[in-house]
Amino acid sequence: MTGQIAIIGTGPSGCYLAQALLKAQPELQVDLIDQLPVPYGLVRYGVAPDHQGSKGVIRQFARLFERQGARFFGNLTVNDQLSLDDLRAAYDVVVLAAGLSGDRRLGVPGEGLSGVFGAGRLVWAINDHPDAMALPDLGAHPVIMGNGNVAIDLLRLLAKTPSELDGSDVGASVGDWLANSGIESLEIIGRSSAEQAKFDPVMVKELAKLTGVSIEVIGAAATSDDPAAARKLAALAEINGHGSGPRRITFRFGLTPVAIKGDDRANAVHFRTETGDDQIIPCSAFVTAIGFQDQGRLDRETLLAQAEDIQVGKLAAGLYATGWFRRGPQGTIPENRGDAQALAKRILADLAPMSDKQGAALFASHPDLVTYADWQIMDAHEISAPPAGRCRHKIKTRAEMLALGKASKELL
Amino acid sequence: MKITLLYGTETGNAEMLADDIQAELEEAHEVACENLEDFAPTDFEPGCFYLLVCSTYGDGDLPASAQPFAAAMAAETPDLNGIHFAIFGLGDREYETFAQGSEKLAALLASHGATQLGDRVVHDASGDDLAEDLAFPWAQAMVELAEEKLSQAA
Numbered sequence: 001m002t003g004q005i006a007i008i009g010t011g012p013s014g015c016y017l018a019q020a021l022l023k024a025q026p027e028l029q030v031d032l033i034d035q036l037p038v039p040y041g042l043v044r045y046g047v048a049p050d051h052q053g054s055k056g057v058i059r060q061f062a063r064l065f066e067r068q069g070a071r072f073f074g075n076l077t078v079n080d081q082l083s084l085d086d087l088r089a090a091y092d093v094v095v096l097a098a099g100l101s102g103d104r105r106l107g108v109p110g111e112g113l114s115g116v117f118g119a120g121r122l123v124w125a126i127n128d129h130p131d132a133m134a135l136p137d138l139g140a141h142p143v144i145m146g147n148g149n150v151a152i153d154l155l156r157l158l159a160k161t162p163s164e165l166d167g168s169d170v171g172a173s174v175g176d177w178l179a180n181s182g183i184e185s186l187e188i189i190g191r192s193s194a195e196q197a198k199f200d201p202v203m204v205k206e207l208a209k210l211t212g213v214s215i216e217v218i219g220a221a222a223t224s225d226d227p228a229a230a231r232k233l234a235a236l237a238e239i240n241g242h243g244s245g246p247r248r249i250t251f252r253f254g255l256t257p258v259a260i261k262g263d264d265r266a267n268a269v270h271f272r273t274e275t276g277d278d279q280i281i282p283c284s285a286f287v288t289a290i291g292f293q294d295q296g297r298l299d300r301e302t303l304l305a306q307a308e309d310i311q312v313g314k315l316a317a318g319l320y321a322t323g324w325f326r327r328g329p330q331g332t333i334p335e336n337r338g339d340a341q342a343l344a345k346r347i348l349a350d351l352a353p354m355s356d357k358q359g360a361a362l363f364a365s366h367p368d369l370v371t372y373a374d375w376q377i378m379d380a381h382e383i384s385a386p387p388a389g390r391c392r393h394k395i396k397t398r399a400e401m402l403a404l405g406k407a408s409k410e411l412l
Numbered sequence: 413m414k415i416t417l418l419y420g421t422e423t424g425n426a427e428m429l430a431d432d433i434q435a436e437l438e439e440a441h442e443v444a445c446e447n448l449e450d451f452a453p454t455d456f457e458p459g460c461f462y463l464l465v466c467s468t469y470g471d472g473d474l475p476a477s478a479q480p481f482a483a484a485m486a487a488e489t490p491d492l493n494g495i496h497f498a499i500f501g502l503g504d505r506e507y508e509t510f511a512q513g514s515e516k517l518a519a520l521l522a523s524h525g526a527t528q529l530g531d532r533v534v535h536d537a538s539g540d541d542l543a544e545d546l547a548f549p550w551a552q553a554m555v556e557l558a559e560e561k562l563s564q565a566a
Contacts, residue, residue, distance in 0.1 A: 016424070019424070050506075051506060052537070052538055053504035053505075053506055053536075053537030053538040054504070054537075056423075056425055056537045057423050057424065057425060059425070059428070060423075060424050060425065060428050063428070167538065200470065200471070201470075201471050202470060202471045202472075202507055202509060205471075205507075205508060206506065206507060206508075208508075231471060235471075333423055334422045334423050334469070334476060337423060337424060338476075
């Protein structure tokens, strides 16, 4: 079967969708579009730099472009350089797999103070995302709000000693920033009780490998009748009391933030306990890791509200959504694979290709479009001579990315 | 020789590796490749050699696509005497539960009477090797071993 399909977003959801479509129908033309000049979304900029094993799925995704005929069009922003409507007119099918890149807000007074950071923005900075803010000063006593895997990732990275980053792709400036952070204590706070925490137990157990910390878990129940909750509690019990290093890590639960205090910079957070008491926790910075939300460019809210079948991800004729963009910011890489596989079946069942669709000709003349061949030049550059103890040296800016792609064309 | 590759996967890495092993062995052998979630315990045949590729997920658990198979094994308690298999694991040494998925799957087959050939070989996702660089020589060696064993049995 022929047919032209455009997928917006080249993170796990978009790539798994392309994979499922091409496995079932190798003749399809599948084009993956990303607003960044580089592919793979959160695998590159969200999966922690010291979790290289989890980034191994990139080998599957590379095969899409190297063997299966999918095409990459990077540095192209839909609803900026071209409209979603124009894209829909040019393709038989358009799929929104753009994820959710904005930080969900806590909604308490003081959130606008300096020293308050969304976890997503901090994760970008730590991963050398080209649109990241400068690495902030977190002071000696950062407090992290949230009990998901993102919160644990940040906790672990901020707690690591320099040698514990060996084998990662942490950049030079990030490595210096971590090494000189001056962090003495890290608190991680959950609104709900420990058994309802969202993190995976294996992520908590991993903290027992940290060499420079001492860990205390406060207010977690001993056990639970629910097996999933019991595993979380067991993981917390396992790390409680771990280590005698200088950096103190404290887990606290059941604390609802009421307000962030400070004159010009956050210096304490006012919480309410489960019994209704007040608790003030001093901080030198407050990081909120409480989920992600849409940044608005694709008008997600309206599209989802009008969706024909939101369960599978059909928004309208020829328009679909998958992954976090469809479901919201829950679930890890495997869940997005399952989501994409289910959607691929639906798309193929619906597909009625038209011969007059112009496809990628719509945007092919865009001057700074990045192709997969350009990315291969960047990728080779990044892994060719990494610094000692690193597996990759990430290119940090859009300008450098585009320059490398261009240089490769001039050589031809 | 008749060979069936069975994979248990969560992110698709084990599936890709099984596909690649199939392509590698196909020239000399009759090779099928199936997802464990589509394979029933009653599908095992004594004349066939089984190569298993299995990842690990969560807290040292079987990957999602191996879980329905494990449940069916528990429910149906098949007798796998005379069935020969070898197993390749995928794991990540960053975690203490490194490659426990393949360990559990091997134990599950053995507990029903199946015979494991060779040692379980494991790829570390956080290491420097590519999975296929370990898995291709492993598959060739296991097939040679099976050719000996299965002809003795017949």
